[in-house]
Amino acid sequence: MSDEEKIILIVLSRILDYPDNRMNEERSLVEQSIRESISSEEKKEHILKSINPLYELKIEELQEIYVAAFDYKDTANLYLTAHELGDSKKRGAALIKLQKLIVESGFEYEGKELADYIPMLLELLAFAPELESIALLSRRLAYAIHRIHNGLPENSPYYHAVGLLTTYVFEAPCKEEITLLEYQREQADQDELPYPLMYQ
Numbered sequence: 001m002s003d004e005e006k007i008i009l010i011v012l013s014r015i016l017d018y019p020d021n022r023m024n025e026e027r028s029l030v031e032q033s034i035r036e037s038i039s040s041e042e043k044k045e046h047i048l049k050s051i052n053p054l055y056e057l058k059i060e061e062l063q064e065i066y067v068a069a070f071d072y073k074d075t076a077n078l079y080l081t082a083h084e085l086g087d088s089k090k091r092g093a094a095l096i097k098l099q100k101l102i103v104e105s106g107f108e109y110e111g112k113e114l115a116d117y118i119p120m121l122l123e124l125l126a127f128a129p130e131l132e133s134i135a136l137l138s139r140r141l142a143y144a145i146h147r148i149h150n151g152l153p154e155n156s157p158y159y160h161a162v163g164l165l166t167t168y169v170f171e172a173p174c175k176e177e178i179t180l181l182e183y184q185r186e187q188a189d190q191d192e193l194p195y196p197l198m199y200q
Contacts, residue, residue: 001125001126001130001138003037004037004038004039004043004168005168005169006126006127007033007034007037007038007126008047008164008165008168008169009122009123009125009126009165009169010033010122010123010126011030011033011034011047011051011164012119012122012161012162012164012165013119013120013122013123013126014026014030014119015051015054015158015161016070016078016118016119016122016158016161016162017119018063018066019054019059019062019063019066020059020063021059023054023055023059023062024055024059027055030051031048034047034048043168046164047164047168049160050160050161050163050164051160051161051164053157053160054157054158054161057157062157065156065157065158066158069152069156069158070148070158073151074086074151075147075148075150075151076147076148076151076152077148078117078118078119078148079114079116079117079118080098080116080117080118080121080140080141080144081094081095081098081116082116083143083144083147083148084140084143084144094116095114095115095116096115098115098116098121099115101133101134101137102115102124104133105124105128105129105131105133105134106128106129107124107127107128118141118144118145118148121137121141122141122165124137125137125138125141138170139173141170142170142171142172142173143173145162145165145166145169145170146166146170146172146173148162149162149163149165149166
């Protein structure tokens with residue numbers, strides 16, 4: 001993975017996290033990193049143009065847009081195993097494997113978010129050693145990121161930001177990968193449960 005791809009991963013890991021006042025505080029640092037690390041002027045301007053609309057909104061407004069974009073739509077949620085497995089009971093085992101991968105890659109998992117939280121995994125991908133397991137994670141993220149991008153309306157300020165990942169970092173998954181992953185997905189069980197969720 002190139003240094004430019006790593007910078008884009010780090011920038012998008014910040015942008016796709018829940019927006020708060022820290023986002024505006026980091027704006028100058030993000031822009032400086034892009035200007036210093038991206039060699040092509042055209043690419044540099046494209047990246048800045050794609051993320052600037054997010055910085056121009058008030059935090060409260062951006063928070064509402066963020067929740068509407070990512071929290072209420074299955075196709076645009078920010079959790080990797082939800083894209084891969086839907087509401088399957090296999091998600092629990094998949095999360096444990098991701099926690100193990102994070103630790104084996106030399107990072108601490110503090111558990112503030114689920115281990116499959118995509119902004120966190122983008123940052124992991126930028127800093128992790130080049131291992132076969134990380135390459136596989138990259139392919140898994142490629143599927144999820146393309147699914148998120150396709151699930152966002154084009155008028156969302158997040159649409160062009162996520163598009164940076166599909167344009168410069170993640171190749172589109174092949175039909176065979178998509179078919180396999182879609183086959184593994186399970187829809188939510190809407191039946192009333194006979195016991196509280198916390199005891200599953």
